[in-house]
Amino acid sequence: xxxxxxxxxxxxxxxxxxxxxxxxxxxxxxxxxxxxxxxxxxxxxxxxxxxxxxxxxxxxxxxxxxxxxxxxxxxxxxxxxxxxxxxxxxxxxxxxxxxxxxxxxxxxxxxxxxxxxxxxxxxxxxxxxxxxxxxxxxxxxxxxxxxxxxxxxxxxxxxxxxxxxxxxxxxxxxxxxxxxxxxxxxxxxxxxxxxxxxxxxxxxxxxxxxxxxxxxxxxxxxxxxxxxxxxxxxxxxxxxxxxxxxxxxxxxxxxxxxxxxxxxxxxxxxxxxxxxxxxxxxxxxxxxxxxxxxxxxxxxxxxxxxxxxxxxxxxxxxxxxxxxxxxxxxxxxxxxxxxxxxxxxxxxxxxxxxxxxxxxxxxxxxxxxxxxxxxxxxxxxxxxxxxxxx
Numbered sequence: 001x002x003x004x005x006x007x008x009x010x011x012x013x014x015x016x017x018x019x020x021x022x023x024x025x026x027x028x029x030x031x032x033x034x035x036x037x038x039x040x041x042x043x044x045x046x047x048x049x050x051x052x053x054x055x056x057x058x059x060x061x062x063x064x065x066x067x068x069x070x071x072x073x074x075x076x077x078x079x080x081x082x083x084x085x086x087x088x089x090x091x092x093x094x095x096x097x098x099x100x101x102x103x104x105x106x107x108x109x110x111x112x113x114x115x116x117x118x119x120x121x122x123x124x125x126x127x128x129x130x131x132x133x134x135x136x137x138x139x140x141x142x143x144x145x146x147x148x149x150x151x152x153x154x155x156x157x158x159x160x161x162x163x164x165x166x167x168x169x170x171x172x173x174x175x176x177x178x179x180x181x182x183x184x185x186x187x188x189x190x191x192x193x194x195x196x197x198x199x200x201x202x203x204x205x206x207x208x209x210x211x212x213x214x215x216x217x218x219x220x221x222x223x224x225x226x227x228x229x230x231x232x233x234x235x236x237x238x239x240x241x242x243x244x245x246x247x248x249x250x251x252x253x254x255x256x257x258x259x260x261x262x263x264x265x266x267x268x269x270x271x272x273x274x275x276x277x278x279x280x281x282x283x284x285x286x287x288x289x290x291x292x293x294x295x296x297x298x299x300x301x302x303x304x305x306x307x308x309x310x311x312x313x314x315x316x317x318x319x320x321x322x323x324x325x326x327x328x329x330x331x332x333x334x335x336x337x338x339x340x341x342x343x344x345x346x347x348x349x350x351x352x353x354x355x356x357x358x359x360x361x362x363x364x365x366x367x368x369x370x371x372x373x374x375x376x377x378x379x380x381x382x383x384x385x386x387x388x389x390x
Contacts (some may be wrong), residue, residue: 008317009113017057027368029046029334030378033220038062039064045323056133058243063093065241069241070124070369073239073240073241073368073370074371075332076340077341078368079345081321083254083328085122085253088122092106092123095126098127098193099196100137101134101191101199103139103191103248107139107235108189111231111233114252115209117312118230118313120313122254128248129245135194138380139189139236140381142189142378142382143235144250145236147185148185150319159182159184160270165383169383170187170188170384172345184210186208188318197389198385206231207229210230211311214307216303228264232253236377236380237249237372237373238373249371254315256315256317257304257305257315257318258301258318258350262300262349265304266300279315281295283296298350299357305317319355322355323356326356326357343361343363
């Protein structure tokens, strides 16, 4: 027994944590009621939430609060250029889903529903929250659909080099790649729960929609055998709403072409296709002053935009999306809200100075609700471990 008169460090820390949750809950509820005229009265709701926090250390959002919080989290995310459509986010309330198999199955459903025959729906699936009584499930993958990277004996990588370690770890955990590995083999989904540990699930073929890439003028481009998946579902971010954390909350918009053409396929530490395309184009690669990299990169991005459009899959170009972001910025200013933005993420990686978002200053403050990137989640998505619950 502790001597009387001395503070209990554990109890003090617990009280401090509860006070943080209380303050965050109150701030969120005031925001929700301020922007939701049809919401129930604020006073009784705050009182009920405070009682629930006192008893359990957390509280349960209403369906309306959850949907509002998820949409505002998108509105607040400083890294996203496509926030003009934040109100259109469809929210799948899956908070009662916590088993690894059920989480995986719901993620596969998400991919199909969000694809919507090519007319991509912005969507989030919110799984069980983190609570003092029970840790929430974790999704290891950076996105629901990502491609394996196989390290070759000569040190080169077949597939996506970003996931070479992740791929190797999954193989050691029992994943069996195709008999003939390829450059676009879909990685299994890894879902971890405190009861089951990390579990791997192969994505069903019908859940993975891909677009074969071709060029509108260069006939040889199709022979490269390139493709990319249609729905970019980010799956390792943590959704935080009013002091409640949802570590498993995969969400998607639709692709901006440069995400695929300039980064995934063009970056030197990813598929690094620019030199190959330049060679196929017959460009002079002996002198950087010929700007062969720039010319090849533009054609790679043209191929991405052309292919998605030809296949009826939603995509946007970086010039159009930059103008749309400024519309969003103006709307937020008219509404009296600050609009955080991270210049390094908002400015496109191709022809940045030719877009209107380039010549501006932004404040990249973190506002809540939001989608947060945790270092341990990032590490798991690239290194394939260690488990969240050893």
